Amino acid sequence: MKRDLGLHLKAFNLGKTLFSIGFALFLGAIFLLFLKASPSQVYGVMFDKAFKSFDLVLRRAMVLMMAGLAVAIPMKSGMFNMGGEGQIIAGGLTAAIVGGMDLGLPGGIHMLFALLCAMLVGMLLAGFSALLSLKRNVSEVISTIMMNNILAYIVTWLVMNPFRGSEFSPQTKKVLETARIKGFPEVEFSWGLIFAVVLCMLTWFFLEKTPKGLELKAAGLNPVASRYQGINTARMGRWGMLLGGIAASLGGAFEVLGGAYVYTDDSFLQYGFDGIAIAFMASNNPIGIIITSIFMAMIRIGSLVVSRKTGVSTSFVSVFQGLIITLLVVPSFSDSIFTFFKRIFSRKQKMGEVLA
Amino acid sequence: MTTTIIQMQQISKCFGNSYANDSVDLEVFKGEILALLGENGAGKSTLMKILFGLYSRDRGNIEIDGTRMPMVYSPSDAMHLGIAMVHQHFKLVESLPVAENIVLGAEDKILKVTYDRKKVRAELDKLYEFTGITLPSDTLIRDLPLGERQRVEILKALFRGCKVLILDEPTTVLTPQETENLFELLRHLRKQGMTILIITHKLAEVLALSDRVVVMRRGKLVKTLKTAETNAAELANTMVGYELKSAKVIPKSCLGLPIAMCLDDLHTVQDQGCSLKGLNLSLFSGRVVGIAGVDGNGQSELVEVLAGIRKPTSGSITIKGENIGKRNDALRQKSIRIIPEDRHCQGLVLPLTLQDNLLLGFRNRKELRIGPVFRIKEVRNFLERIITDFDIRPGVRTQKVQLMSGGNQQKVVLARELSQQEMQITVASQPTRGLDVGAIQFTHSQIIGLRDEGKAVLLISSDLDEIRALSDEIAVIHNGRIVVQKAADQLDRLQLGLYMGGGTAEEEKE
Numbered sequence: 001m002k003r004d005l006g007l008h009l010k011a012f013n014l015g016k017t018l019f020s021i022g023f024a025l026f027l028g029a030i031f032l033l034f035l036k037a038s039p040s041q042v043y044g045v046m047f048d049k050a051f052k053s054f055d056l057v058l059r060r061a062m063v064l065m066m067a068g069l070a071v072a073i074p075m076k077s078g079m080f081n082m083g084g085e086g087q088i089i090a091g092g093l094t095a096a097i098v099g100g101m102d103l104g105l106p107g108g109i110h111m112l113f114a115l116l117c118a119m120l121v122g123m124l125l126a127g128f129s130a131l132l133s134l135k136r137n138v139s140e141v142i143s144t145i146m147m148n149n150i151l152a153y154i155v156t157w158l159v160m161n162p163f164r165g166s167e168f169s170p171q172t173k174k175v176l177e178t179a180r181i182k183g184f185p186e187v188e189f190s191w192g193l194i195f196a197v198v199l200c201m202l203t204w205f206f207l208e209k210t211p212k213g214l215e216l217k218a219a220g221l222n223p224v225a226s227r228y229q230g231i232n233t234a235r236m237g238r239w240g241m242l243l244g245g246i247a248a249s250l251g252g253a254f255e256v257l258g259g260a261y262v263y264t265d266d267s268f269l270q271y272g273f274d275g276i277a278i279a280f281m282a283s284n285n286p287i288g289i290i291i292t293s294i295f296m297a298m299i300r301i302g303s304l305v306v307s308r309k310t311g312v313s314t315s316f317v318s319v320f321q322g323l324i325i326t327l328l329v330v331p332s333f334s335d336s337i338f339t340f341f342k343r344i345f346s347r348k349q350k351m352g353e354v355l356a
Numbered sequence: 357m358t359t360t361i362i363q364m365q366q367i368s369k370c371f372g373n374s375y376a377n378d379s380v381d382l383e384v385f386k387g388e389i390l391a392l393l394g395e396n397g398a399g400k401s402t403l404m405k406i407l408f409g410l411y412s413r414d415r416g417n418i419e420i421d422g423t424r425m426p427m428v429y430s431p432s433d434a435m436h437l438g439i440a441m442v443h444q445h446f447k448l449v450e451s452l453p454v455a456e457n458i459v460l461g462a463e464d465k466i467l468k469v470t471y472d473r474k475k476v477r478a479e480l481d482k483l484y485e486f487t488g489i490t491l492p493s494d495t496l497i498r499d500l501p502l503g504e505r506q507r508v509e510i511l512k513a514l515f516r517g518c519k520v521l522i523l524d525e526p527t528t529v530l531t532p533q534e535t536e537n538l539f540e541l542l543r544h545l546r547k548q549g550m551t552i553l554i555i556t557h558k559l560a561e562v563l564a565l566s567d568r569v570v571v572m573r574r575g576k577l578v579k580t581l582k583t584a585e586t587n588a589a590e591l592a593n594t595m596v597g598y599e600l601k602s603a604k605v606i607p608k609s610c611l612g613l614p615i616a617m618c619l620d621d622l623h624t625v626q627d628q629g630c631s632l633k634g635l636n637l638s639l640f641s642g643r644v645v646g647i648a649g650v651d652g653n654g655q656s657e658l659v660e661v662l663a664g665i666r667k668p669t670s671g672s673i674t675i676k677g678e679n680i681g682k683r684n685d686a687l688r689q690k691s692i693r694i695i696p697e698d699r700h701c702q703g704l705v706l707p708l709t710l711q712d713n714l715l716l717g718f719r720n721r722k723e724l725r726i727g728p729v730f731r732i733k734e735v736r737n738f739l740e741r742i743i744t745d746f747d748i749r750p751g752v753r754t755q756k757v758q759l760m761s762g763g764n765q766q767k768v769v770l771a772r773e774l775s776q777q778e779m780q781i782t783v784a785s786q787p788t789r790g791l792d793v794g795a796i797q798f799t800h801s802q803i804i805g806l807r808d809e810g811k812a813v814l815l816i817s818s819d820l821d822e823i824r825a826l827s828d829e830i831a832v833i834h835n836g837r838i839v840v841q842k843a844a845d846q847l848d849r850l851q852l853g854l855y856m857g858g859g860t861a862e863e864e865k866e
Binding site (some may be wrong): 210212214215218221222225226228230231232 | 663664685688689696702704705707708712715719720730
């Protein structure tokens, strides 16, 4: 199954992605008409909000980029990391805890230390699932999904009890000044966004321009041939998962250290699963992920005001998102539409010849 | 006594440009065991698949039990007339028990609406009595050894009321003991009036089991012989033919040449294929050692061990006096280049580009990288040179390999492996399979070139002509062992055929 997914998601094809998005907008419009809402009004409100608060969009896109990488890198190596959700909250909480402690470290170093701790936690979590899969043959799809639930409850308990920083709500202590990622004046996003974009580019560089990246890709696409080339495919899968876990936990840490400065129990709902969608839309291309995560952030942020202003439930966004993914994932859906039209066209031509 | 049950006349079947069957006449008598003997690709299986209705014939007539068969019919039509086929790879549901596998697909013969265990049991007991064997009816197929699974297949056929049983290479997966049991069962069935057709390339089996032998070569029926009136030598002779076609490359004198690699008593785990059972083999620098043998006698396993994919369970691999043993995964990086038999599965990563596929072989070269990163410019120049040297078309580095032609894909594999000058040993497994004449010649000249450079070459091929044309030394592999390794001019086709069929030195003398 893993390999099938790999083969369907060839290169990032912008045309195909745009086509799917357009078609999803169209189907979404029909859906809205059933709800007796005006599609133009809903879409208008949504994208108006998204463009007006574009800094918010970018802040969200920062986390989503990392969530996308968390899926894309393991996928390239032939593994499926569904545990972004859990790895993000674990990374975020770790960063909040370490960032909230007075360790006597100078500014910057404290922040790096917090990031490092978050990375370590993400690595351990993903590594656990990778080990289960490689040593005990437990599907990493199942184990990472299950880990999401386990982590969600553990993190909730940690925030409620030992690391509670506020009497009134389930949240940690504020992150100290020394551990914060610097922001920019007047906008919501911080240097974390720059880090995330750079990490996407580095991932691309790693996959395209380095020997290890080549081994990783080859191992994911054809494990047998890779083994014949002396590549240890199991090790590649393990590394893919570890890097994925690191990416996800960094996403959580960036948001906590560079945006919220605090970990709240509901900080990161749905981010991990959006990451899967983002990676799919970008066909696991790290540069494509930068674009698709901004797009995903736009519809997420835009949808915040949809229900208030138009009365359509926010669940509509989930429907919309589902439509896009379905259209993208159905193998060569757009191709088959093209061939369908081509066939009709050629048939007409043939009939014309016969008549002539 | 001799009533004809199957009559096939002038059967021809084309695959592409080549005849798999060319005007074959076959007559099968009721109650006999008829062996179809021939090398790989001689057309035995094709003929039987035509009879069973899996393939449709291009020309010719088939009569089964007096029924004239139409040009196109299906296996269920054939089964209706009492023909059953047991394939080389069993078609059983592994998660169901024996009893259910036997009745599956034909359950309406005895069952109405529900699965009546008692009725099935009674029916199976009848079968067991008829065949004289008993199987554990409630055991799941996946828990059975391969020999037992084959019995399930045979019982399945009998349950459907078959009168003619076709067995395709039934002994390849069996141990000697299981083979003996199978033969006993088949003899018993013959006594009960069954007609049995057995496809094989093993001489010993033919002699031990059959009443008559039909020998096929290159799609044609060469000879029909009574088993009692023939011997191993005559059969081998007929099977491989006399003609020597290709010119021999002058063998270099090998005395005093250094041993490049020595494999000693290699064993591997028994799984689906044929395991290595104590394989000994020596490779010399500057010589081509050709491995002849019928497919599925351990060739793939040997390549896998040399590629470092399969761990040997015991035995030693010695290269330049150093015993590698079980650390064979390092072999590939240091000293062995491998041209695998299946380029799509084992040789190439099809969705990757030409550049990436070539680069897989050179990714660890110091001059192509700075630390952990490729030097883009050097890589480009290096690969451009290889692409021109091997004349890979189209030579666009960003072309996806899956869009290239078969010959050029093979060139990619060759270019990658053969350009690794530092490697002392080359393993080429079926290097010319599926290539056109020009590409074959190119590959052959490359292999000879390697030898003349003083490299050791191991050539594995099911094409005897290729082996004989290129090798300085020939080793014959049979059932996971090298049965003979001699200088090429000391083995003629007849002897090779004998060894390949599992014959021993004594039979050779007869």
